[in-house]
Amino acid sequence: MVLAGLLSASAAALIPWALAEPVANAEQGAFLGVSAMLVGRQVLDPVLARRLYDALVAQDAAFPAKVRALLNLINAQGLQAAGLQEALDALDPAQAPLAALPRQIASAWYLGIVGTGEAAVCVAYEQALNAAVVADVLKPPTYSYGAYGSWARKPI
Numbered sequence: 001m002v003l004a005g006l007l008s009a010s011a012a013a014l015i016p017w018a019l020a021e022p023v024a025n026a027e028q029g030a031f032l033g034v035s036a037m038l039v040g041r042q043v044l045d046p047v048l049a050r051r052l053y054d055a056l057v058a059q060d061a062a063f064p065a066k067v068r069a070l071l072n073l074i075n076a077q078g079l080q081a082a083g084l085q086e087a088l089d090a091l092d093p094a095q096a097p098l099a100a101l102p103r104q105i106a107s108a109w110y111l112g113i114v115g116t117g118e119a120a121v122c123v124a125y126e127q128a129l130n131a132a133v134v135a136d137v138l139k140p141p142t143y144s145y146g147a148y149g150s151w152a153r154k155p156i
Contacts, residue, residue, distance in 0.1 A: 027064035028053055030071045031105075037074070037081050038106045039129060048127050055114040055123050056104070062097075067105075070098050 031053050036044055056063045070088075073079070073095075079087055088099040108114050112128030114121050125131070131138075 027068065030068045031056075031064075034067055034071055034074070034101075035105055035109060038084075038102055039109045040081065041129075044109075045127060048124055051123050052108045052114065055121050056108060059115050059119060059121075066097060066101055069095075070101050073098065 028050070032044060032046075032049055035049065035052075036042060060066075073088075074084070077087065085099070085102055088095075088102065091099060108123070110129045112122060112124030112130075114123055
């Protein structure tokens with residue numbers, strides 16, 4: 001447990017974008033650090049982070065190892081968020097699975113949805129970052145404004 005705490009702390013220290021957040025293990029610490037870099041926020045909701053992480057791991061058991069490899073690559077090459085995707089797209093085919101991670105993680109945070117198609121799982125709606133970014137002006141509806149099916153009628 002002490003080792004996991006030390007690894008989490010060292011992962012957070014390597015990512016200057018993330019403020020210290022409590023994490024259960026080093027893998028979640030790596031996920032939180034990479035997430036903070038990708039979405040450009042220093043503080044992320046730890047409850048939502050855990051739910052997103054659990055959903056991503058449920059869809060891909062290798063997800064924790066991929067995130068740690070991505071974090072190691074970011075730290076080794078000193079990559080910034082702006083040039084990260086371009087650098088990942090230029091990787092050799094052996095490291096190609098890492099190129100999809102930034103899109104997958106950012107999509108999970110901003111849309112609150114993990115996965116695509118029939119495997120898609122809605123993890124967050126009102127707490128997703130796409131709603132948080134505009135929360136000072138817009139509030140996402142949590143219900144229909146009319147009777148059931150009213151949104152299906154064509155406008156006059």
